Amino acid sequence: MSKTVVVTGAAGFIGRWVTEELLDRGYEVRGLDDLSNGSRRNVEAFADDPHFELTVGDVRDQETVDRVVTEDTAACFHLGAKIDVQESLDDPESHFETNVTGTYNVLEACRETDTRVGLVGTCMVYDVADSDGGIDENHPTKPASPYAGSKLAAEDLAEGYYHGYDLPIVILRPFNTYGPFQKSDMAGGVVSIFTRRDLEGDTLKIFGEGTQTRDLLYATDCARFIVDATFSDDVLGEVLNAGTGEDISINDLAELVASDGTDIKHVEHHHPQSEVQKLKCDPSKANELLGWEPKVSLKEGVQNLREWMQERDEFGSQR
Incomplete structure (x- = not known):
């Protein structure tokens, strides 16, 4: 299996932690980020690492995505997105273009190269919880902003590629993540x-x-979840939550x-x-299928x- 992977949004908060997790596991990481939300400061620790390369580019540009996702790519961790609820209310078009059209470009590049995809979504797609029980993956969705709506649309598109093309995809919904570099x-x-x-x-x-x-999830736990899930054949086609359960x-x-x-x-x-x-997350599915739990x-x-x-x-x- 190839040791080359792609991380979109690599210079963002969670993306840089996913990048570090992959580098620690011995992967060659090609990062893609337009630096509109991410920062070179986030990945400066990897600047001299020969196993990391950052391409400054936009997921909305198909040619750019095609340059980083190639035949030797083992997996694409798709985190490149607009993520600001307030901004999405003020400018919904930007969130649609990046989160939906950008995801389409990534899925097309991965379909052409038969590259597995870890699509990182958000817990903000869920409807209000009406009990003390945690939100599991079967909980109703009800996006309350254009941001959440665009992320749910991206998930639906990815699910279509999984069922329509047998593209190996897992949809990941980490709950509120925090930590250094945020x-x-x-x-x-x-x-x-x-x-x-x-x-x-x-x-x-x-x-x-x-x-x-x-439900507040620490950055390293989130990154470990994203990497473990993306490489697991046992969760292909699934939606998985990650959180602490509290x-x-x-x-x-x-x-x-x-x-x-x-x-x-x-x-x-x-x-x-x-x-x-x-x-409040119910992380039992990730625990059952991956053996993952926060530390x-x-x-x-x-x-x-x-x-x-x-x-x-x-x-x-x-x-």
């Missing part, structure tokens, strides 16, 4: 935003009542992150209609992120 401005994740603001002595601002919950309210998360003396304040939500109230606790993960931010200028901000 943006910590308003385009980032809540854990990174809270941690950065706490380190700077700023008020932690909670949108709405703060009762909304999230959720925490944003109010409780703020209390966990806040140092003594840090203020916490509730503010009006920009778009409350796009907020999923409860996100990093929330407390440990937050401490890792805090230490990483303290070691970097601007507390890890990538603005």
Whole structure:
């Protein structure tokens, strides 16, 4: 089996962790990223690694995708996407073009080369959970933003390629992922935003009542899940969730992150209609089929992120 793989969105937050996981396993990684959301800083640790090559290009361009996905490609990890809920509400076209048309281009390149695909989706496609039980893969979908809608459309397209062309594909829905290299401005994740603001002595601002919950998955656990699932023949054609199986309210998360003396304040939500109230993963399918389970606790993960931010200028901000 070839040891060459492609990672789209390689310079993004999760993409760089997938890249590191693959390099650690001895793969030759061809990264593709247009750097609109990702950053060269995210992959600077691999700059001198002869097994890593970054192509700056756009998944919306078929010729660019065809240049990186070739006959010797063992797998394509497709993470290249627009991921900002607020931006998708303001500019839905950009999310459609990147997340749907871009995915079509990747699937076509993989179909031509018979390359297996790990399509990384999002837990934001799910409908509101109405009980304390976790969300499994059979839970109803109800995208609450153009971002979530475009990601679900990309999944449906990929499923069509699996059934229509026998293209080896797995659809992956990690829950809210956090950790080093995640943006910590308003385009980032809540854990990174809270941690950065706490380190700077700023008020932690909670949108709405703060009762909304999230299942928070550490970056290395997410990357291991994506790599394990993509290479597993046992999950081809499946949808798989990844999460801890535990959720925490944003109010409780703020209390966990806040140092003594840090203020916490509730503010009006920009778009409350796009907020999923409860996100708690049922990861039992991934555990059963892959033997995968998360290793990093929330407390440990937050401490890792805090230490990483303290070691970097601007507390890890990538603005």
